[in-house]
Amino acid sequence: MTRVHRRVAMATAVLWAVATIALSWRVLKGIDEAARSREALYRAHASQGHAPSPAFPPSIEASALASVQQEERPLIVHDPDGVELVTAPVKDADDWEIIGAVALYGRWRECALRVAAPAIAVLVVALVLLGSASAARWSRPGITALGGVVAAGAAAALTLSQLQAAAAALAPRLVVPPTLARLALPSPSLAFAALALVLLAAAGALAVSAVHWHAEAAGRPARVRETLAAWGFIAPSLAHLLVFTIAPVGFLVWISVHDWDLLASDRPFVGLAHFREIGADPSFWRALRNGLVYALYVPATMVAALAAALVLDQPLRGIKVLRVVVFLPYVASTVAIALVWQWLLHRDFGLLNAALAAVHLPRVDWLGNPATALPALMLVSAWGQLGYMMVVYLAGLQAIPASLLEAARLDGADAWQRFRLVVWPMLRPVSTYLLLTGIIWSFHGFTLVYVMTEGGPAHATDVLVYRIYQTAWEFRRFDVAAAMSVVLCALLLALTALQWRVVKGEPADA
């Protein structure tokens, strides 16, 4: 990290801290006016009646809480360290029944520490990561930068969810002053406030560096001109990436730890509840397992493609035509492919079963039988990928110097030995690349499942993407779908990181 980066990081962290503290001050001020006590809120989330009661800090006497609930008014208690806490009862959304209590820190300082400190810590980590990525000190700046972006999103989400918890928990209980009402925004806008904060933080960091840079480059107009032009060229794509790729990562994590009911006006923080829900859902595990089994078509197809490439690796006339033909499945509309294969695999009138019948084999209900449905989809995918893999292998084979093979031949190596000792080691990088990109790609598959089986029969072909689609757009559980997406995202990120580790010499210069 250069000195400039360190300064930018510090400045942004300070800005962030000021913004966070100002925000929490406004919340506190609202609470103060309403409850006539100078308290901050301690993790008072999930108290809106339809969520489980909050877990109180163990340091607070249960009896004290009980009496708060009984007395229906704020009481002052002390935790074992002697820190003053104010507990307040929480009523349900109709302001009718008391459903819990919140414990508030008695002093403003402690509140600020608890609300702002974790977010600031995460932000500093984010900035350090981004800084070291930009200084290219780490060998993989992309991964580091991504970590930074994710951490920045997490910082924004963390700050906002805590502030929201503070506002939401007290809103039903207390007479809400206008300031607090404005802060206790309905959640959609809060989510977008998170997005706005990420963008704001990015803009702030940019502004700080711009000022710094301007002072440095003041005497060099050509450099100023070039920088402005370059940023102009980059601005459109950067804006799009920020809104549709970078911000959604943080937003995704945010949704996954909140309740997101399309109809409800509030979206309380629920921690890992959605992850627990999908963890307890056998169909999620089924989908994950199906995805892993489905991915096995990749190595299987690679073997076939390698065999084909070995046979075809010789001067043949018309091979160029083949090289075009094999890409048809990739280019063609996937729905069309799904349809024709469904027709080919038809139980009664499909061509495949007709062929089986012709050689006196029993007919198979390919897509109707849970045991064969997933293998059938794997077959279609293998057909789609075979040609591409073959072409890649062919290129790999032709890159092997003939002199190497000749030398092995002169040393008396037979065909198998030549393959094992010369060809295969040379093809290893290509194979790893094909394997990892193929597996990553296999987890993107949706169309075949959607058209051919709809995840059935009996969840036999349910895969994660299809689960996410159904959960969000058929069952309208966006929060649970987000939790699944986080799992999928983590899985694919891990695979991609592995791929980038293995494939050296990717565009990691700059």
Add this chain to the structure above:
Amino acid sequence: MPKARGRRVAGYGAALLLALVMVAPFLWMLSTALMDEFEVYQAPPPLLPASPRFANFTEALTALPFAVYFRNSLILAAATVVGQVATAAMAGYAFARHRFAGRTPLFAVYLGTLMIPGIALLVPRFLIVDAMGLVDTIAGLVSVELVAAWGIFLVRQYFLSLPRDMEDAARLDGASEWQVFWRVALPLARPALATVALFAFIDAWKALLWPLIIARSPDLRVVEAGVASFHGMYYANWPWQMAAAVAALVPVLLVFFVAQKAFLRGLAFGGFK
């Protein structure tokens, strides 16, 4: 040398077999599309229609408003191509040619986005587009794929392989940065841009999941979604389904055959994202 000859025969045999395996489903699609509705229900099935029935195409394509679907798919594909080519050209050029403040961290951010799997971002992207009020609009349909980080890297790589003399000469002649880009650099990058355009077109044409969730009303459906729902409505009429499938294939195959060179260049760059 009989051994080499045997190998050659095996090679031609394998090539023929592979080509057949690859093409057969497409031929079967076409053949079924020309059969009579009940002709297909025979065991063993006829390989060719007794008499080709071209009316299947007109009937299938008017059973649902496919003209609208094709229009929507073309709009989606055109917007995707224009968006991805324009942004890839501009950003790729800037990253390759300009030395500017903030380049290194910015480049790291772009590399980072290359890692993020878009498929996992469906939910937040949808909710963001929803908050913008763009669900069930053309703008929402085209919004998310307007930029491809992949294309930016391809164009950048391409520019790095070109000499920059002409651009410098233009600058000395007093051309502005935009003129240098538009008049000098862009024409040179045509092959790379063709590759970006081709892959953008193919991806947009094949997209199903995003159009499915973002376009609720039937008159915003794209061809892929249209054929999929056609499949559900005329489940038993295989010739009609195959006719619709063939129609969905035609535009993208045409583009592919015209632009094979660009396709292979993209492949060499790791085009399968």
